[in-house]
Amino acid sequence: MGLKNKLKVQMEAKRQLMIVSANKYGLTSSETIRYSQELDQLMNVYRQVAQSGEDHTVSVNDVSCMN
Incomplete structure (x- = not known):
């Protein structure tokens, strides 16, 4: 499963x-x-990934709220 x-799923x-x-x-x-703020963070990371077109361009710190 890609990023x-x-x-x-996390969102x-x-x-x-x-x-x-x-x-x-x-x-x-x-x-x-x-929870709303954490969802906002996830959505921002998702937008970054979607715009870049590549899953590996987002840093680990950007997805820290996924837990």
Whole structure:
């Protein structure tokens, strides 16, 4: 599985966590905001990968929020 596919999976998982958190704790809870920010980071990395056309041009630090 390439980096773009891994990022898609991670983005979807993070989005689900954000939705669950928002439903449970509200949109402005610190947990929901953290998930939203992590999702934003993943989306930015995905855009970098998609624009470059090559999975290996993104640094390891850029995908640190994937865990």
